[in-house]
Amino acid sequence: MIKAILIFNNHGKPRLSKFYEHYNEDTEQQIIRETFHLVSKRDENVCNFLEGGMLIGGSDYKLIYRHYATLYFVFCVDSSESELGILDLIQVFVETLDKCFENVCELDLIFHVDKVHNILAEMVMGGMVLETNMNEIITQVDAQNKMEKSEVMCFVTFINQCPCLDICSMQGHCFAFHTASASR
């Protein structure tokens, strides 16, 4: 089982946190800090595994992480998960993000954390690995985004057709709104 998935940057700022076990907000922040502390002091070319911090369950749990440019991707797992398997999964996760955001960078994760959550939900569910095939993940994410877009489009046409509005003054907004949702 995966206990938590954390993404933070080189300064320990959280970019995504997903806990599959309940902690209160303070503990969650402490765990993020502790994990950052453990991970950040390690050299660049050492192995990607270390024992978990005290807060997350000590040495029964492993931290498996990868460091990409400015971001750390950390998975906290128990002994039922294979180390290399998870390492692979992180790679799949990052590649999927790269495809979905087209050259993903930290800014994408900062502004679209909800979207990252949606992608993650297609890979890991309730702490168990759901799908490892990148194409399958992308297909499902795209299909859901399309659905979302069509719902927004309905909404926009509804406004456009509405007679009691000054359409000219609205259009600027609608356009802005539309592009915003498209870029999302």
Added chain:
Amino acid sequence: MALKIVKGSIDRMFDKNLQDLVRGIRNHKEDEAKYISTCIDEIKQELKQDNIAVKANAVCKLTYLQMLGYDVSWAAFNIVEVMSSSKFTYKRIGYLAASQCFHESTDVIMLTTNQIRKDLSSPNQYDTGVALTGLSCFVTPDLARDLANDIMTLMSHTKPYIRKKAVLIMYKVFLKYPESLRPAFPRLKEKLEDPDPGVQSAAVNVICELARRNPKNYLSLAPLFFKLMTSSTNNWVLIKIIKLFGALTPLEPRLGKKLIEPLTNLIHRKIHIFSSHKMLCSQSHLIVSLSRIAVLISLSSGMPNHSASIQVMKYLGLLAMSKILKTHPKSVQSHKDLILQCLDDKDESIRLRALDLLYGMVSKKNLMEIVKKLMLHVDKAEGTTYRDELLTKIIDICSQSNYQYITNFEWYISILVELTRLEGTRHGHLIASQMLDVAIRVRAIRVFAVAQMATLLDNAHLLTGNMQRMGICEVLYAAAWICGEFSEHLENPMQTLEAMLRPKVATLPGHIQAVYVQNAAKLFATVLKNQEGNTDSTAAQETSQLMIDRLPLFVQSANLEVQERASCILQLVKYIQKLQQKDVEVAEEVCALFAGELNPVAPKAQKKVPVPEGLDLDAWINEPPSESESEDEQPKAIFAKEEPKHSRPRHTEVDEKELARRREARKQEQANNPFYIKASPSSQKAYQEAPGVEHIPVVQIDLSVPLKVPGLPMSDQYVKLEEERRQKERADKKKKEKKKRKEKRSGRGRKHDSGPESEEDITPAHMVDIVTEEMPEVHRSCLNITMNLKGNARTNMISAKKSSKHKKKKQKKEKEEKEKKKKKKHHHHHHHSDGGGEESVQNGTVEEEEPLPVSVYDIQGNLQDGSQVVVSVIFENKCDSFLKSMEFNVLDSLNSKLQRPEGSGPHDGLTVPFQLPPGVSNEARFVFTVQSIVMPQKLKGTLTFIVKDSSTHEKLDFKLHFTCTSYLITTPCYSDAFAKLLESGDLKCSSVRLEGVIMPFHHLLARICFHHHFSVVERIDSCASMYSRSIQGHHVCLLVKTSGQTVSIDAKCDEPTLLGNVLDEIKQTFSQC
């Protein structure tokens, strides 16, 4: 209205969305908290609006703030509102927020049940998907119970996307609501062979997690997994399956041999399976993979540039080795040098793994060498964590299994003394306890230890020098105590006494000072005794004066313990001084104060104390609490009827047999419960392995090592001395070859013998005093239990054999036997046969005789074909022999027929497609064709099989109980459709009243849903409407009302007979609890 919506949406455009919020936070770096608090106020305003789009936007922002550590539980209700939006966009936002911040104690979760159920049955697969994902994060026992059936239905959804999610979430449901495991398991198993690889991998995933908790129950799936392993190409599935086999092989050794070939193939294909591949059962195979690992590690250490991926392989190699070490220590030991090399690695994770390995690799032969290397590392190590880790490891290694590997305790003491010189360690107390332990238990070492400790006390200023090293001053506690207690061995007690009374001692922690004071008194006694013989009494008086001068310092101590001891001893010394001045000989009396030896007491010594006569620890003091009370422990509730029979005489006259039986029942219950995590599986073994008192050989210590080593000894000297000693011994041995040494060595050394110089040849220089260790009583009682188990099995077998020979006699005997067995069976299966007993409503225990119990079956309707019913039967072999050629046959009735393969006659049996080794259970499925489903019916059947040892045909009769409930299929229904159905007037009415039902209403509903396949349409206070459909399309509607302990059920159905029978079955369910 339209205008209002539009207006809302315009508002929304001017609101901040998530991106704006993030941007805002980034622009307010200095006053982030203030900015966020204004944002939260805005969000609160937004949440008050009617427009769902605005609300969703607000909730989306809250999800982000939650990540930053802000508590957003106050918005839980708004989150539920957003979840229930009909638009996918908002629904997804709502479920995401819920999955991030809902948990078991969130009270609004109760409100979500119906919403989730609606989403689960939504025609849009992504609505269902989002609901499943969200649910997986916040499922509670209540939700699990209410939704178990809906999720089970989803497991056979047409879309693989939903199937895989439903399969995966079942694990969470099992965790929260274990009762659902049994009915869901056949379907889960079916999913292992799903055409979609994603669903397959999800099913493997779930079963692996289940098997981790209790592997025994999943042994029967081994052939299926074996097939999967050889056919699957998905790495994930392979890794999981191998992990699963890792858990299974210890239970079924034959599996190991079968696995070698496919595993080796796999390893050749993919080296990375290594990490998970932990069972490695046969020696030859092991060597192959080991050498590969070794090559791997050596390769990676030889590489000039340590790239990360090589480090990864190194780490995994070490990890794999530590797993192999548990089963095959010998083969790992040959790679000692490699592992020691890894200690030099710059990566701390790798160093720690290598340290772990060392623990298992030591033997009497190489202990000194390994520890010497570790000491070198201790000196070199940077960073206190790693150094501390090293220190604890050294002590662990040396002290493991009662200092089994230590041949020379002087060496060990000097290692401990060297360790005290470590800077800034936190493990002072650990070293101290080791010193005490060794000094107390190894008599021969006391002289040496006392000398060392005296030096330590003398140089105490080195230890207490700076405040940062406070941890290490714990050692002084041990030093002072040893010097005081064994002061007769001191060479110069006077000097030590002075060292202990230095003013600087007052800076030590209180509990250490207390020990100092107390032991100063002991030393004083010894000094007096030594000086008594002298004619000159001034020396003795000087000593007293010294005490009187120094002790007041301690009397002023802030620590109460120190103060009390000091003032007490001070008065004593003053009194002694008076006597001395009168030339009275006091030494004898003073020594008497501290006479007698303090012996160590083992933690388990309590067991040695016999239980007083007439005291029965197993008897209840009060009447046991009634077990049907708590709803959450439903499995127990099934017992309630049975229990009083054996619980009433529970006072004092409970006899041995009864106790043993109960213990056995409990053990079996635990073994069968997939969620029962065994307390500590090894504890029993440990008892058996630990030798009893009489087995401990007491060796006459032959001290060939000079006990006095001048000065502060370096442990290195001992390594040399040891070498010499061994050589001498070897020479000795040649002379008296016939003299058996076996008696001399302790039984445990056996595992480690081999190599050019066998372990036996190394006789320990000192012997650990372990007389006070384990007590054999415990061990014996464990044996009792196993004996009982065996006994039972045997009688079962015999009765079965008899039965085949003397068929007529059998009947009578059987009846007596049966009484007993039924009880026993309840213990076995109470947790999954939910209705309990043989006549349970949904699942039942087949009425049959031993030794092969067809224990549980589950009947499921087939939606596609209105006249088909699938019966899954679990066969469990409870006897000691192998069963084969099982044939399952049922006497067809007019109404129901067993489906047989084409070409076979109407009375032929069906061959069960597997054989059963002892203690194994497996499941087979049989399809029945049913004409009319309105009546319940019982089918008689027989099972024939051959017991391998006796090769006689055995026969077993059973009955299958087809209840009407088993023809019902949970079908969700909306309230409007439900109302239409009721209005249509096609339905016949019937009603039933249940009295004395003491359970919350929602539990009652859940019970009906679960056992009788209904779904709740609507619930208002203490009134609910429920719906279900039969496989032939009959509608069944229930209106359940409760007031007090009375429950009334009004029911409507288009088939009155079916309805009557279903109501009867519901009544029965509730009469059983």
